[in-house]
Amino acid sequence: MYLPNDASKARLREAEIASRNFAELATALSKGEVTRRDFIKWGLATSSGLLVPVHGLTPFSSSAYAAVFDIPTGLPPSPLFGVQPFTQPMPRFDVLPRKTFTFGAGVMDPIPAFPGAPGPDPTEQANVTQQPVPAVLGGGTGPIEGRPPGPIWAHQQWAGFPPRMAVEVTQEGAKPNTVYNPGVPSSLNSGIDASRPFRPAFHPDLPDQGPLALWTFNGTLPPKLLIGRYHESILFRHHNRLPDDPTRNGGFGIHTISTHEHNGHHGAENDGFTGAYFFPRQYYDYHYPICHGGYNTINLDAAEPRCGTPTDAGGIENVQGDFHETMSTHWFHDHMFSFTAQNVYKGNAGMFNIYSSLDRGNEEMDDGVNLRLPSGSAKSYGNLDYDVNLMLADKAWDADGQLAMDIFDFDGFLGDVMTVNLVYKPFFEVERRKYRFRILNAAVARFFKLALSDASPMVQIANDGNLLPNPVVLNTLDELGIAERYDIVIDFSRYSIGSKVWMVNLAEHENGRRPKEDLSLREALSGSSNDPCVGRFLEFRIVRDPARPDVSQVPEQLIVNPDLTTIPVAAQRTFEFGRGAKQNSTDPITSFLGPWGIKVDGATMLAADFGRVSAAPRFGTREVWTLRNGGGGWDHPIHIHFEEGQILARDGKASNVPAWERGRKDVYRLHPGGSVTLTMQFRDFGGMFMEHCHNTTHEDNAMLLRWEIDDAGGAFLRPLPTPIPTPQGVKFVPPDEILPTAFR
Structure with missing residues (x-):
């Protein structure tokens, strides 16, 4: 192996x-x-x-x-150059700077547009101001913004949700970070001095990653954290500063990108559609309204304080929508067609904490609404003191220590080195109190199953972006599929100062199709597994008592699901995920023939083609979708963009749905030969979205389909035309194919 x-x-x-x-x-x-x-x-x-x-x-x-x-990595063993595990501190995420938005005031100045002039104010429709295109990209001129032009791809609800905060990032090659902001003092970041440059390395004693090996947000480590709160709309400008020449990629990855805010409730023009990618020297303005689902149909008088956003003064600003739809932990990553796995693995991934009147991020504020989850109290909202983001990913590197990937393993790439927050097997100092950990599986194909080394309990409070109806106490978490997020609370007050406890991975892989087996804690700690990513990977060091009493809580009720039983089911659809796909289109841009595919409503198993419309639910309706695994030899974590769903049944039975899957979700694990039946609504926004396996190797080869809401009013057409990006501009073409059952 x-x-x-x-x-x-x-x-x-x-x-x-x-x-x-x-x-x-x-x-x-x-x-x-x-x-x-x-x-x-x-x-x-x-x-x-x-x-x-x-x-x-x-x-x-x-x-x-x-x-x-x-060999799952396709490489010799990754050299460690003598580095031992648990010899470096785990860095907190790097908090992205936010700037209050004011049109015409140079708001987009912090990171100038290529090649050096301050960027223009954002516009409802794409900015088609022309600039020179380098010869390697075909020459001539092209637009400065890579967003598809015209009213169809204009920002939806632009007037209703005018940008209030601006966040600007680049995508570029690795370089030292001289402006690291962990959002907490050094004492809460394991002693890391944030004023010193943070090297682009997986360990202080490992080589720096070169600018062609690692492509990250702003070109730096640690990974980035976006902070938002409900109804404080964010304008997220993403500059592409990757090399003009696509061959300058360090052996894998592509220089065109599309940023998916997973699983944002906003229009498709801001979703990171796989075919809406943009080129070096361009930027793309993403508009994130951060609104509750049903904002234009439910709670229109904004009388419900549980549907609210925290104010700077410590109060609540009530807003429209359904408080049951409150979200908390998102992430954002590349979604380039057939290159998602390579680009995300290469560093295009960050996390997004969303704060609300319910999940405020201030544990001391007792206003009858705030859940008071572990966080801190210095600010009115968004305290990170005891609210910690963890990004788990397996990596591999070559003999020179540079990040490497086998792009020819279509079953799913696996690395042989565990990283947390993009560093190798770190330690993290904690106080004797409760902590909240927002855990993201950012791997390509690896599942994780987590436990603490002493088998002590953890409390799961969220699955994906959504808090559960009730917390679940577990000694071992369920397998964490790729792109799933588990929020857990660990109470370190049960340990003495000076003691240590480790987070342990129990899921053993021998290939990227699925976990081979889940080991017992004893087996995983024994070191007998052939899988080098099994066992201890994060060391907690209990270093002191907290300076203030821990008043944080884990309430018996968190966020109850919305009741959809009174909403008629407009349609039922079945999607089967498996191998042996066919391709009806030969379009070299929109389609790709790979071993993986999706069968819709019992028809032919088809490979990915973002020009094909596979489903088109009507705006304002509810549907029931059944996701089915077409084989017993693989495991698929299926992601449906835009809307969260509620699982009605596993393998046809409601009783098979475990407690930790009874909240709303956006990634649905399909066990070998199994099925998931879910229900969801289609409201508020429209456009073309995606459904795919989030084993990103499967997605890229080619287990992905397009679905759309194209009767949402405004400039929408039925069906929508497909964007075809080039450096010289985006053109639109009719869909390659429309499945007979798409429009119901």
């Missing part, structure tokens, strides 16, 4: 040769000398060797060590 460090020299040498051959194929792919369709046509598999002539790439299998290609 994983190649051990003590493997024979011949086997290690063969693995190095294999990885170099893979790198040459990746370079040829980025230059356009071959296409991913060629790899499928050739029948490349992870058990085959590859020979790469300069021209006319051809596969062959003659290696005495052909099994080297069964």
Whole structure:
């Protein structure tokens, strides 16, 4: 399975040769000398060797060590250069600066537009002001904003939710961070001195990542944290400062990006649609209204304080909508068509904490509405003292310590090194009190199953972006699928000062299709697993008593689900996820033929084509969708964009839905051969959205479909035209295909 460090020299040498051959194929792919369709046509598999002539790439299998290609990383073991686990502090996320929005006041000045002038104020429709396009991208001129132009892709509800805060970021290669803001003092960040430059390295004793190996928000570590509160609309300007030349990618990743705010309740123009990507030297203005679902149909008099946003003065500003739809923990990441896995793995991922009158982020404020979850109290909202974001991801690097990836494993890439907040197996200092941890699985294909090393209890309070109806006490969490978020509370008051406890991964993988098995805690701690990402990966050091009494709470009731039983079911749809997909379109831009696909309502299993309309629920309706796993050899975490759903049944039975899945969700685990039936509404906004497996290798190869709400009024057409981005501008074309059952 994983190649051990003590493997024979011949086997290690063969693995190095294999990885170099893979790198040459990746370079040829980025230059356009071959296409991913060629790899499928050739029948490349992870058990085959590859020979790469300069021209006319051809596969062959003659290696005495052909099994080297069964290594999940596709690489020799990642060298650790003598680094030991738990010898560096875990950094808190880097809080993105926010600026109060004022049109015409140079609000977008903090990060100037390429190549150096202050950026223009945002506009409802895309800014099509022209700029020169470099020769490597075709020359001529093109728009400064990569958002598709015109009224169809204008910001919905722009007048109703005018931007109140501006956040500006770049996407660029790795560099030191000289403006790190953890949002807490050093004493609450394990002693890290934020005034010192933070190197782009997975450990102080590991090499710095080069600017072609790691592409992050602002080009720096730690990962970024966006702070928002309800009805404080954010204008999120994302500059693409990646290399003009697509071959300058360090062996994987592509320089076009599309930012998905997972699972934001806003129009599709701000969703990061997989086909709405933008190019180097362009920016894209995303508009996040941060509103409750049903804001234009429920609680219109804003009389319900539980549907509110925290004010700076400590009060509540009541707003319209359904407080049952309150969200808390989101994340944002790249969604480039057929390159999501590579770009997210390369560093395009951050987290987003959303604060409300219910989930305020101030544990001392007792106003009868605030849940008083662990957080802190210095600010009226959004305290991070005891509210900690954790991004879990497995990585791999080459002999030089540079991030590396096997892009030819279509089952799912696995790394052999565990990271938390993009550093290798750190420690985190805690006080003897309760902490809230917002845990994100940001891996490509790896599932995690978490426990504490002493088997002591944790309290799960949220699943995905939504607080549960009731907290659930668990000694072992359920498997955490890719893109799922589990918010948990750990009470460290049960430990003495000077003691340690570890977070442990119990889920063992041998390939990217699904976990092989979940080990017992004893087995995971024994070190006997062949999977190097099993076992301890985060050390908690209990260092002191808190300076203030811990008054935080975990109430017996958190946020009850909205009652949808009185809303008629307008349609029922079935989506089956499996292998052996066909492709009806040959469009090289919108479609991709891969081994994975989706079958809609019992028709043909089809590969991804963002020009195809697979479902078009009507605006203002409710539907019931059944998601089915078409095979027993794989596990699919399915993500439906835009709307949260409620799981009605697992494998046809409501009794199979565990307590930690009884809140609203946006990622639905499909166990091998299993199914999930859910219900959701389609309100407030419209446009084209996606549904896909969030094993991002499966998504890219090609388990993804487009669905749309195209009768939401305004400029919408039925069906919507497909955007085709180029550096010289975006054009629109009719859909490649419309499935017969799409419009009901």
